[in-house]
Amino acid sequence: MDVNDFFEALKELERDMKIDGEELIETLEIGLASAFKKDSGDSRAIKVTINPEEKYIKIFAYHKVVEEPEEDYEISLQEAQKIKPDAQIGDIIGEDVTPADLSRIATQTGSQVIKQRINEARKAIINEEMSKKEGELVPAIVRRVDPNAISVEIIGTQVEGIMSKYDQVFGEKLSVNDKIKVYVKKVKTTDKGSSQVYVSRSSPYFVKKLFEIEVPEMKTGLVKVKNIVREAGYRTKMAVYSDEPTVGFANESSIDVIGTCIGPKGARVNAIVSELKGEKIDVILYSSNPSEYITRALSPAKVLLVRFNEILKQAEVVVPDDKLSLAIGKNGQNARLAAKLTGYKIDVIPYSKALERTEGGFDTLTDTENE
Template sequence: MPGRKEETPAIMNQDFIEALDQLEREKGISKDVLIEAIEAALISGYKRNFNSAANVRVDVNRETGDVKVFARKTVVEETADPRLEISLEAAEQISPHYTVGDIVEIEVTPKDFGRIAAQTAKQVVTQRIREAERGLIYHEYLDREEDIVTGLVQRQDARYTYVDLGKVEALLPFHEQIPGEKLKQGDRVKAFITKVEKTTKGPQVLLSRTHPGLLKRLFELEVPEIYEGVVEIKSVAREAGHRSKIAVFSRKPEVDPVGACVGPRGMRVQHVVAELHGEKVDIVKWSEDPEEFVKNALSPAKVVSVEIAEDERVARVIVPDYQLSLAIGKEGQNARLAAKLTGWKIDIKSESQVEANQAAASEEAREPEESEEWSSPDGEPGQGADAWAAERTE
């Protein structure tokens, strides 16, 4: 038609190449990788729209953006399929150096291939940008596994609470929420990253509010001495929503690890407790001496003595009678947490129980002497006590 400008295949111009260079700088996506992906997509586009049986190669000029399509044909004596083969005679007209078995490339770029190339390039670049951004987000949060993050509650369904972390929407399963905790849309929450997975829809970040690691990370945020490495959290035992224990150790004798974690007027531990919606936290001093550590772990109960059985991995603890219920705790919670914290099985008895057991043991030790009155001296059955007594008198 008069006045109509003919389409050319060189539509991916210098501006397009410059845009790829900019993407490489800003997104970290290799320009060569993008162009190779565009070329592969254009091969599929050519076969779909022009010649599905052809063996072709698409070349995108790295400097100008020009796009050319080349048919790749094998040199044969006689052609059976002209779409894939070229006769030796025809090949020699292109170059006398061709022999049977060589591959000849012939440019077959369609006149309107530019439109297809532009659409395909846009789709490929968009897809690769999305994939690259997902990859960057995945690696960013993968590096933050077992770390604490802050996000906004977005919505809830039957299985998850969805938390917006800024670059990704994370999943907080209901069984990983603190019992009795009710989160509402817009609430700001801190959570522990338990797992980061790759999915077809992008990275999936799983959170927890019940993990012991959350308690540890919260103290690291609140206590400068822990962040600086002066105070170390040696172990954590937690029953989320109810009670937790942490064992702390100071690398400097002049620094009290328990006092550092409690903070002035208890402010540091109060901030942690508030974040965990009132969960009670016991801070105890760690010791390399198992007896001392078990005694500290049972705090606030007072302990009379601790006996360690290394082979059984059992700590036998004696407490005053009035401290027994405190040492065991409600439904055994204090003793259970102390066992988790120390790694020892803990057997708790009161002083009166120990005395009663000792008395019973003494009584059992005397039983063989008393039974001697009912045994014959030679061990023969059937002789009564009277016969033996008479024999003893003689």
């Protein structure tokens, strides 16, 4: 490769890989200086100048002018004045030491630097693309299954995604080469410039994104998610609403928000349940009325009364005696998720116990019998 070919290669690299030309030249100058010193054994300070406009490469060695040279980088005044006639003691002067076989050194060094910059450019492109996928669902292939984490490859990128045990769904058994969907939680750039991607299947946002795929009205913003909570592998509760004009009922839009999410004959929600391997999903209509919201959040249980303190964010919920277990849920799961969804600390009590209690400490007593 001659000098002209060298500069042409730089131009193509800058154009095709979108690598900054000035940064590339600076890197090449440093690389060539190091290669020249190693090749020649010269211990002096070396500076390389690459001029792409005039297509030349020059290498200069720098001397310090002294009376009696003792080091390799020092030069006598007499010798210095042969290079620069007006040189004085203490001056730093440069000598053109560009070798005849410069093209060989330039080719070897340039090839290494160019490969390095191409790799860096590719990593930068991948990092940019992966950053755009943060907060989205992506297809992946399981590559390795370890006790504490699962490694996946994001399809189409060759980027590794790490799914910690906390981001895995309890009871879900994944094997190498399984094709799955994952939620991109976070994208970081490592010290080596590569993307480190953290993915999840247990995040509630994983379920939300599945709904956005199945329910076009969510993607367009006609139906919105107020909040979503999840105990992965068991149950998800999602509160939805719409900003469409209300008709007849306070806080309720003119469209069937729940029906839109469920789909004809449950087709939409069933597709999501299938992806989640049978996980239960409660889709409820959000209400700004705490009593209504709490009542709906405890679905599928029937609620008789709700007494709440809006300041303390506490609620006492009365349910039929025979529905207490359903309202609380297995290991308290239903009540726990309802509390997370609404932001209220919920105490569920049976009707028989409520009769024994006296009123007080709560702002509102609401009969939900006919709601």
